Structures are given as C-alpha cells and as structure tokens.
Amino acid sequence: MMADSALGLLRPDTLDSQDGIGVINPADGGLIAHARLYDIGEITAMIEAADAARHGWAARTAKDRSDVLRAWYDLIVDHAEELALLMTLESGKPLAEARAEVKYGAAFIEWFSEEARRAYGEVIPSFATDKRVLTLRQPVGTCAAITPWNFPLAMITRKVAPALAAGCSIIVKPADATPLSALALETLAHRAGVPDTLFRVTPARNSPAAGDLFCTHPLVRKISFTGSTEVGKVIMAKAAGQVKRLSLELGGNAPFIVFDDADLDRAVAGALASRFRNAGQTCVCANRFLVQAGIHDAFVERLAAAVAQLRVDNGINASSTMGPLIDDRAVKRVSGLVARAIEEGAVRVGGSATAPEAGSFHAPVVLAGVTAEMAIASQEIFGPVAPVLRFEDEAEALRIANDTPFGLAAYIFTTDAARQWRMMEGLEYGMVGVNDGLISTEVAPFGGVKESGFGREGSSHGLADYMNVKYCLVGGL
Numbered sequence: 001m002m003a004d005s006a007l008g009l010l011r012p013d014t015l016d017s018q019d020g021i022g023v024i025n026p027a028d029g030g031l032i033a034h035a036r037l038y039d040i041g042e043i044t045a046m047i048e049a050a051d052a053a054r055h056g057w058a059a060r061t062a063k064d065r066s067d068v069l070r071a072w073y074d075l076i077v078d079h080a081e082e083l084a085l086l087m088t089l090e091s092g093k094p095l096a097e098a099r100a101e102v103k104y105g106a107a108f109i110e111w112f113s114e115e116a117r118r119a120y121g122e123v124i125p126s127f128a129t130d131k132r133v134l135t136l137r138q139p140v141g142t143c144a145a146i147t148p149w150n151f152p153l154a155m156i157t158r159k160v161a162p163a164l165a166a167g168c169s170i171i172v173k174p175a176d177a178t179p180l181s182a183l184a185l186e187t188l189a190h191r192a193g194v195p196d197t198l199f200r201v202t203p204a205r206n207s208p209a210a211g212d213l214f215c216t217h218p219l220v221r222k223i224s225f226t227g228s229t230e231v232g233k234v235i236m237a238k239a240a241g242q243v244k245r246l247s248l249e250l251g252g253n254a255p256f257i258v259f260d261d262a263d264l265d266r267a268v269a270g271a272l273a274s275r276f277r278n279a280g281q282t283c284v285c286a287n288r289f290l291v292q293a294g295i296h297d298a299f300v301e302r303l304a305a306a307v308a309q310l311r312v313d314n315g316i317n318a319s320s321t322m323g324p325l326i327d328d329r330a331v332k333r334v335s336g337l338v339a340r341a342i343e344e345g346a347v348r349v350g351g352s353a354t355a356p357e358a359g360s361f362h363a364p365v366v367l368a369g370v371t372a373e374m375a376i377a378s379q380e381i382f383g384p385v386a387p388v389l390r391f392e393d394e395a396e397a398l399r400i401a402n403d404t405p406f407g408l409a410a411y412i413f414t415t416d417a418a419r420q421w422r423m424m425e426g427l428e429y430g431m432v433g434v435n436d437g438l439i440s441t442e443v444a445p446f447g448g449v450k451e452s453g454f455g456r457e458g459s460s461h462g463l464a465d466y467m468n469v470k471y472c473l474v475g476g477l
C-alpha cells in the first residue's frame, strides 16, 4: 500500500503535530504524510547545529563525501515511485512529470557526487624565485536555501548536492505548499549517511521570518534562493547587511522565437513542451511566442490543435497530461491576465481542452494578435497560456525578445546556422534553446542574468557557488 511506504519515508516526529501540513490519499482519504512547522527558535537551533557539524564533514575526504552523495542518489532511485506520488499529491502535477522530476533532481546528486572529487586548487607560476603561489578551494560554510513549490524536489537537490559536495552544511526552507517531498529527501539523505544535523529541511510556521533569520544570522554565510524576482530582491537587500554569498534563481519571461525557415513540426512540439510543462508553472517556460509573418498562421493553427488535445486532470490520474495550478489564487491571476489581453485586442484561438470543475484548474489557452505592449507579453504568466506575437524580421525579433527586465531562458527555432549563432550571441539571457523547448539538465550551468538572478546550478560551475578561493604566497624559499 503506497500510504504505508510513503509514511516510511518520513521521520516519526514530523507526524506528531497537528498544526502542520498533510497530504491525503485521494484513493482512501487516509493521511499519507504530515509535516510539522518549525518556529524561529527551532530553526535557529538547526543553524547552530549545522554549523557545528560542518567542520567534521569538511574534514572528511572528498571521496568519502562523494560516496555518501552516491548512496543518497541510489536511495532516491530506489524510492522514485513513492517520491513521485508524494510530489503529485502535494502539487497536483501529472505523475509522469513527477517521475521525470525525481529523475532530474536525482541527477544533480549523481553529478555532484562526481564533482565532489574535482575541487582542484592551483599552483601558479611565481613572479619571484624565492616565492611560491598557490590556491585552495574551500567550502563557504553554513548555507541556507529557500525553495519554491513548482519543482519541490529538484530545486532542493540542485542546491543541497553541491553544498554537501563542497563540504558545507545546509538548512532548507521549502515552499509552504510542498514540504513533504522535501522532508522525504532529507530522510533518505540521513539514511545514506549525511549527518542528521548537517542537512535539515525546515517547513516554517512563518516563511518571511525564516528568510529574515537566514539573512541576519551570522553563522549563515551563504543563501541560495529560488523563487520570484520580487522576493529575491527582498533577500538580496537583507543579506547585504552581512555581505553573505548569494545565489538567486528568479523569475523569467522567455521568448520563443519561430522563424519562417523553422521545422514547423519541431517548433510546435517544442512550444507544447516548453509552455505547458507543469501547467506552465515553470521558470523557463516559453512565456511569449514571437512568430515570423511567413509561418505565423500555420504555427498558430498547429499549436492550437495540439493544445486542444491536452488532457487536463488531477495528476494522480494516469491519463492526465496537464495538472492544476498550485492554488485558486493562481487561477484568478492567470484568468485576469487572459481577460485583460482579450480586452486589449488579443483573440483566443481554437477550442479548449476541458478541465475538471473542482480544483484549481485553468484550461490551456492560445492567444493570437498579442502585442509587446500588452501586460500578458511583459509579465511572467506562470500558467497554461500561449500569447503569440507576429514579427517581420530578425532585428525586430531580437529587439522585442531583449526588451524585458528578465533574462533567464530564451528559445529560437530556425534551420539557418548563421542565424542561430547571431541569435545565441544577441539574446540577453542565461540560457538559450536552439530548436529544442526543453533545455534543463544537470550537466549545464542553469541560471539567469538581469532580474532573473545570478549564480549557476549544475555543471562544473555549480560547485563554485559553494566554495571560496583562497590564495597563499610562500616566501623566503
């Protein structure tokens, strides 16, 4: 019975409080898992315990840390189905997407179990015969992470894995809506050999207060935040007081640019995957479609037809290919953006996949006749809406694409290699997909520019965010 195995993942003390967050199995109404909420005093104690534990962890060999991370990865793979179910029950995302997220999130742990052994220093050719110059790479220290609800497992492993690989300790405050898969990750980490106090997940009774604590506690030397640009700016301002290291993975407004010479089938498939994954609640989702005049009508017609085939339903149902939004407030916000776009002249294209009456669902929508001046083209929609803008030439597309405070992901579809290079170099974004709508991978440095943040997660760059570089000069030789 899944309920029992999911219970098995969580420590008993997360089930003893009644003032927490629980998830109920829709099959039988039974309580599957329940997370207690921690107050500021308890989180303070966790920070202090984590700081005490980091010295022993940093003193272990890189191979030893690597082996523990690998054991954690293996346990996640063994429990992948339970983790996916927990994620679907707490977020609503289709089980197939939850399974993909478990695999994607685990890949960061596997990757950094390998990177842990490559935190190389350098010996630098000296400027004097009696001196030697070398560098050391050392862990930043005690870290804190704040994560969002939309990818409740992967956004945690993408921070915790490099932190542990580097020799740091870390406390994670998950999103209020999705603490359970985070707690299950913690349980498996401790089972793999990560010291209990070195890595803790702390659902907070008061999230802003927990964030303030991370920003002001002197033992916290780095904060890694993933969430909205609005909150990221709050964190950045408050962390300035102690000049803490920061990684900020923030909001996006991804342009999805389709040129006349694009492979239409590939562009439509990429559009569907990029815009409607996680019901559009993804930071790197295509947020606006810039389509060249010659291919515009065919693209809109084909995209609308594909969207009408989406099966909108609770993710727990195997037939679901698009789940609900995270809550009713999100539905109201997205509906308001669509209504405003139509008032401003946009036109809804094609039929709409039906959505269940009960639950925070929003049917997928394709809008044509959108202009860059409309709110829906400048705000992060974070919902299943595809606004389509028409453009004439490459210079116009690049101007529209870059005319935004955001700079996370961008996508171009063209078979012209020279144009691919011009656009890859001209787009002011941290990540560019070329003829592909799904670009996220642990092997590449994920992150943004401008108001989409800074810092990189994944790749060989990801470890640097949790390490300091120290140089030593040895004289008198």
Ligand SMILES: NC(=O)c1ccc[n+]([C@@H]2O[C@H](COP(=O)([O-])OP(=O)(O)OC[C@H]3O[C@@H](n4cnc5c(N)ncnc54)[C@H](O)[C@@H]3O)[C@@H](O)[C@H]2O)c1
Pocket (backbone or CB within 6 Å): 146, 147, 148, 149, 150, 151, 155, 173, 174, 175, 176, 207, 208, 209, 210, 211, 212, 226, 227, 228, 229, 231, 232, 234, 248, 249, 250, 251, 252, 282, 283, 284, 380, 382, 408, 448
């Ligand atoms: N760039 C990325 O990698 C990435 C990944 C996922 C989500 N996001 C962005 O996150 C947003 C959606 O996620 P969300 O709704 O959870 O974002 P959010 O900013 O509302 O919340 C993110 C986290 O911050 C916490 N938080 C909220 N207010 C806070 C405060 N005042 N002080 C400290 N912590 C606070 C929340 O509890 C949550 O844990 C979107 O903008 C999306 O683009 C970005």
Ligand SMILES: O=C[C@H](O)CS(=O)(=O)O
Pocket (backbone or CB within 6 Å): 150, 151, 154, 281, 282, 283, 284, 440
């Ligand atoms: O929502 C933001 C996530 O980073 C998206 S992804 O899972 O990394 O593609």
